Amino acid sequence: MTALQQLVRVENGTVVADSRDVAEAFGRQHNNVLRDIRTLLDQRPDLALTFERKVAQVEIGSGAQRTTHYYTMNRKGFVVLVGGFKGERALDFRIAFYDAFERMERTIAAMEAEAAALSAPERPSIMDDRDRLRDAIAFVRAAQIAKRCPVARRAWTVAGLPDVFTGDAAIETFGAAGDVDPVVTAWAEDRLEQAHGQRTPTCILFEDHQHWCNAQGIRPAGARGFSQALTAMGVIGFKSSRMQRLNVRLRTMGAV
Known part of the structure; x- marks a missing residue:
């Protein structure tokens, strides 16, 4: 059968x-x-x-x-x-x-x-952009200072800056870079985790995003917008036999 x-x-x-x-x-x-x-x-x-x-x-x-x-x-x-x-x-x-x-x-x-x-043109490296590099260094220094001061951490949150003080910081700060769909950012914070060397098919991540949005009662991103959001959040993409994302996996998944 x-x-x-x-x-x-x-x-x-x-x-x-x-x-x-x-x-x-x-x-x-x-x-x-x-x-x-x-x-x-x-x-x-x-x-x-x-x-x-x-x-x-x-x-x-x-x-x-x-x-x-x-x-x-x-x-x-x-x-x-x-x-x-x-x-x-x-x-x-x-x-x-x-x-x-x-x-x-x-x-x-x-x-x-x-x-x-x-296939879209890659954004210039931060090392080639003095303004971006200076802003990034200032951001890191400010975060290091705020991490040691509860009052500064509360002010950091009130100001709407990304939370870099709890676990999986790389996942939680995805939305900080560029104009990223907040629905995809929320899904990533809830469903993704770092896994060095892990390769996860993009289509699996997209299906999980759709199921997650349906469970939350919100409209999921389209396939193209979802892929662009992952790229903007710094999730590395590459193509082998199919499109995959590197160093991340779903929280409920084992190795692919």
Whole structure:
């Protein structure tokens, strides 16, 4: 049986389902699913762009093969095809496929936003900006003094300066640099922790951000804004087989 998390895949930048997986999940003969697709295309030629006919070689024994075909379909094609399917678990599988489409599309959006953020011009190093360097040194000195004086620490908080006196200071001061979405900053303070050498996929962080916002009853940042906020907060990003962030992880996660 096809695992629910593997119901869809990405082909040429588009999330698609396979007619063979649809047949297996819904307990139908693949030939019947192909017949239903051909009927749809005959009735509605405008659906041609939602289905793509593919050819495959099938082993038939003794090293022999025969040519068969199947269809891939985007989310619209899938919804149209299975809308009339009946059966005890038909509704469950329709929802499972639809959720798989949405998860994969969110992942692609997050990866594209990450790629765009990484390709943006880098901000000049602080060592090349005398004003920024002077301000940073002054900030550190002031924090060192305030840390030893409770009154100064209270004044520091009242002034709206970032809290650099409690644990995970690097995470808690993310919002201090630049114009960062306060929702992403709040999520980072609650959900992220430093982990030297840890590599965490950006799409995992983005999904957690969405779940966290839903639990808080607030609107999450978009994929592009989320990625840009992480970069602005100093969370290092890089691309290997997928977009990842370095030296941070979710508080409830182990090593990835």
